[in-house]
Amino acid sequence: MNVLSLRGIRKSFGAHVVLRDVSLEVAEGECVVLIGASGSGKSTLLRCVNLLEVVDDGVVELDGQDITDPRVNADEVRSRMGMVFQSYNLFPHLSVLQNITLAPVRVHKVARAEATEWARAALERVGLADKANARPDDLSGGQQQRVAIARAMVNSPRLLLLDEVTSALDPELVGEVLDLLQGLREDGMTMILNTHEMGFARSVADEVCFLSDGVILERGPAQQVLGAPQEERTQRFLSRLLH
Template sequence: MALLAMTGVRKAFGNHVVLSSVDLTIDAGQCVVLIGASGSGKSTLLRCANLLEVVDDGVITFDGRDITDPRVDGDEVRSRMGLVFQAYNLFPHLSVLGNVTLALRKVHGVPDAEARTRGLEMLDRVGLAEKASARPDDLSGGQQQRVAIARALVANPRLMLLDEVTSALDPELVGEVLDLLGELKADGVTMLLNTHEMGFAREVADQVCFLHDGRIHESGTPEQVLGNPTQERTRAFLSRIRA
């Protein structure tokens, strides 16, 4: 059974249809990468998966449960997913450790001592244990993004959703975040992310999906979609990216 499955998902804002009849499945341990031009619907797809946006039609199942059922508690669903945005969204008045452990303590009810232990272990995992007492403003952009990923990971989510997590970074900082995502993939973390980093998609993704005008026009292995695409729109997009 797929960990996450979207069937016929549609989402519009007014008369503007952003997602149209999207079908997507992700198995546990997979890394699925969404590619496509800005405005193709990639970020909205992630927000629908996380129930930050309510779909207009279609069904999303997570862990075998229909989470588009209006009776579902969205907060409970989101507590089992980790979501990382391109803007780090760290609280500047909290320490790095305070940011990482906030949801553990306030949302999941983890005692302070346990939260601190888990937070320090997670910071060590992302290579930032020595920055636990620092403030976010004292960190580089790459370090802040790694803190944001640690914050999402610390609650042991079933699924990580990552929305253009390198797009706000200086080019020299992109590599350290992509290296971390590669390590998470090797550890078996299930990820759905969108990115313009084609090299990363080629190396790490199990499945690449090309979105255009709110539809998945082509999907398959990185070798198929990035190396030998069958759709003209996919070829045109890749040509622009490579240029």
């Protein structure tokens, strides 16, 4: 069974159609990378998967459950996914450890001692075990993004969603975050991410999907889509990005 299935997803904001008839399947342990110009619908698609946006039409299934059913408990669904944003979204007045335990304790009613144990394990995994008591402002951008990834991983999610997680970082900090994601990929984490880092996409993606005007215009293995794209718009996008 696929971890995630999208069928016929449509999403508009007013008269502006952002996603039109998007279908996608993500198998367990698979990494799918979304590429495309700004405004092509990549971030909106991730937000629809995480129920931060309500789809206008279509079905999103997580482990076979229709999570677009309005009767579904969105908080329970989100407890089975982790989402990482490009701007970290950490609370500056809380310590690193408090940032990571906040949702498990407040939203999902996990006992604080258990949540703390999970959080320390997640910090160990992202190489920041010694930063548990630091404040976000004491950390570099790369470290803050790794904390955000630890927060998304704290409850061992079925699916990790990553929205341009390196775009706000200084170039010299991008590598440490990409190395971490490469490690998660090797550990078998199921992931969907959008990125402009084509070298990274080539190394981690099982499938690359090129979005244009709200549709998946081209999809396939990374070597094919990035190395020998068939669609003219994919070719133009990659030539602008790579030169």
